Amino acid sequence: MTTSPAPHVPSAAPACLSEGGQMGAMMRAHDWRESPLGPPLGWPVALRAVVALMLNSKFPMFIAWGPRLAFLYNDSYAEILGDKHPDALGRPFHEIWAEIWDDIWPSIDEALHGRATYHENLPLTMNRRGYEEQTWFTFSYSPVYDGEGGIAGMFCAVVETTEQVLVARHRAEEIERMRLLFQEAPGILVVLRSPSHTFEIANDAYLKLIGRTDVVGRNVADVMPEVRDQGFVTLLDEVYRSGEAHVGREMPILLQRQPGEALEQRFVSFIFQPIRDHRGAVSGIFVEGSDVTEAVLATRALRESEQRLRQLANTIPQLAWIAAPDGDIHWFNDRWFAFTGASSRQALQGGWRDWFHPDDLPLLMAQWNRSLVSGAPYEVTARMRGTGGDYRSFLIVAAPLRDADGTIVNWFGTNTDVTPIELAQQELKEANRRKDEFLAMLAHELRNPLAPISTAAELLRLGVLDDARIRQTSAVIGRQVEHMTKLVDDLLDVSRVTRGLVTLRQETLDLNAIATEAVEQAGASMDARQHRLTVSLPAEATYVRGDRTRLIQVLSNILNNAARYTPPGGQVALAIAREGNEASATVSDNGIGIPARLLPHVFDLFTQAERSPDRSQGGLGLGLALVKSLVELHGGRVSASSAGVGQGSCFRIQLPTVEVPGSGTPAVARGTTVRHGGQRRLMIVDDNADAAQTLALLLDATGYAVTVCGSGAEALALAPQQAPALMFVDIGLPGMDGYELVQRLRALPELAGTRIVALTGYGQPEDRARALAAGFDEHLVKPVQGKAIYEVLNRMAGKETQRETQR
DSSP, X not given: OOOOOOOOOOOOOOGGGSOSHHHHHHHHHSOGGGSTTOOGGGSOXXXXXXXXXXXXXXXXXXXXXXXXXXXXXXXXXXXHHGGGTTTTTTSBHHHHTGGXXXXXXXXXXXXXXXXXXXXXXXXXXXXXXXXXXXXXXXXXXXXXXXXXXXXXXXXXXXXXXHHHHHHHHHHHHHHHHHHHHHHHOSSEEEEEETTTTEEEEEOHHHHHHHTOOOOTTSBHHHHOGGGGGGTHHHHHHHHHHHOOOEEEEEEEEEEOOSTTOOOEEEEEEEEEEEEEOTTSOEEEEEEEEEEOHHHHHHHHHHHHHHHHHHHHHTTSSSEEXXXXXXXXXXXXXXXXHHHHOOOHHHHHTTGGGGGBOTTTHHHHHHHHHHHHHHOOOEEEEEEEEOTTSOEEEEEEXXXXXXXXXXXXXXXXXXXXXXXHHHHHHHHHHHHHHHHHHHHHHHHHHHHHHHHHHHHHHHHHHHTOOOHHHHHHHHHHHHHHHHHHHHHHHHHXXXXXXXXXXXXXXXXEEEHHHHHHHHHHHHHHHHHHTTOEEEEEOOSSOOEEEEOHHHHHHHHHHHHHHHHHTSOXXXXXXXXXXXXXXXXXXXXXXXXXXXXXXXXXXXXXXXXXXXXXXXXXXXXXXXXXXXXXXXXXXXXXXEEEEOSSTTSOEEEEEEEEBOSSOOSOOOOOOOOOOOOOOSSOEEEEEOSOHHHHHHHHHHHHHTTOEEEEESSHHHHHHHHHHHOOSEEEEESSOSSSOHHHHHHHHHTOGGGTTOEEEEEXXXXXXXXXXXXXXXXXXXXXXXXXOHHHHHHHHHHHHHHHHHHHHHO
């Protein structure tokens, strides 16, 4: 059996609760049995005294008493509690205001330690109506002492200032908005105070006009002493004295806009409006206006326009004329008469039509009449006859000249000779035609090597060849691949040069050494056609500043060109000389020569001499264009000459010399040998099965044990097990590319001694740099020739030998 708690019967209340409005009545009726304060009759005298003070005050107050800071409050504070009232009565302080406890506890703690605190407009985020709201309060916390002098609680007098804070903020925002509108107004806005016209505020437009910023608190005469004698201060004095506004229109004013600068004339339109105080007396002047300098100057310019237009029209290179609104031309400039040879009488009586081509005149007149009716600008192209009787093309344009009301008062027209532009367009069409020919030629050049490669591949597939014929077939494929690689390299070089992507690695070079290396590179071409090559070098070094690789490329291109276009058994000569501050390299031959019509275009892209249908010379017509671009990048120039077809040709390169030689020396060429692997293990990672298989066969032939992987994941699985001495990795792998693969391989301790070589179709310097940065030891460009593979194997073998020696 359970018993219900006894019903609460209000006990007798102390005198402190005898009044106090609603809260006094609520305290008298409250069940204090669960409260840490206990029944009111048992409350300490000090608490009763403070409660009596609180309940009889109209100001919001509360008391927090005892160890748990039990909460008591008056009627005015109940409104602040919102929905927390009446449950807050007698509960611990921190339970009532839990959401702001962290904000107010430091002040409570101060009061409980005997130090009163005060806060004005303290922001607090409260939840007193079921939602969070931003509030502001001004309040004071004071300690309350018990009868023994100890601190038993705290007392707070508080007022909510949320509405006042929000009103003040809104007022400040409105004031700021008005200030911004004032400051950013496009016109001049100024407020002056007192008889001395002291600046109270001035907007940006005004400060920009006068060229000053430090004006507030200073008077006009002090800020702008230059205006004292211009009447403006006198006008302000009169407005202030009389109380009558003054309006000024397009008034000139001289301003010193920057210290030390000459006076600058501006024009302003304004109103000086008196400001009156509450008694009606003038206390200041409001200035509103605009800087109308541009408009005034434009009006003046318009008045002088026709005279200046005529003067100007006689100085321009075009043929110029002025016509009335009805189209009657009443003025021509001197150049019009000089070109046509017509007299004023002939031209001004309508005879100007006679100087236009009869076929063009109908369209010209029809368009002119349409513009006269519509007022739209006039534009047409027509041919005009000059004094020599030849016709030239002119772009004829005219625009209406209007007055302030928009009425057409005249037409001003010009005839611009566009004959050079039309010729340039024809040249552009010719260049486009040559480009199309080049593309056809490129297709031909690429198909040529594909035919023997295709045939060789078929022969190898059939398996009917003996070892000798297999080697012969392999040689065919190698030569054709080398030829195609050269074509692609030329295309890439030209592309990089024309896009400005070539960066020269400048150093001081001996042009004699450059010539020697170029001769070595061109030697095969010379020998193949049984040419006699004569080289003439000066006894002393000839120093230039340049990129060794590119200069060798330039000379070898010209030498190969000479070999190609000189019949077998011909004569080719290379001469290096110094002429003043320039060094020259001249290549001459007794070959097929250059036709006169082709000579001016010999360095243009896609230009070649005429070929027979079989194109026995080969090439894409890019070499000389590349030569010209590279020479000009070096600050030099190149020229070509020929006496004509069958008379040979001469190419001359001129470069600026330098006096101080560099320390660089030409690289020494090394022969290529193959060290056999002795069953060292290699790995190839390439998703192209044909490419991987052919490379594997080549490596297998040199005595290496080769593993082929078709993906990065497969290589990651096998490489730690096999620990290959060398890996060839394709960059363009699916999924995990070569860059990611090499980084993961480098993290494997089993591959610490493995050399990894990148295989890629991208051969620019930035591609090589990226590969080396990713972790590759070397970078080979596809298609990779056997010679390059052998060199990699030799370098690997050399490093292993070096390690063995060090051990």
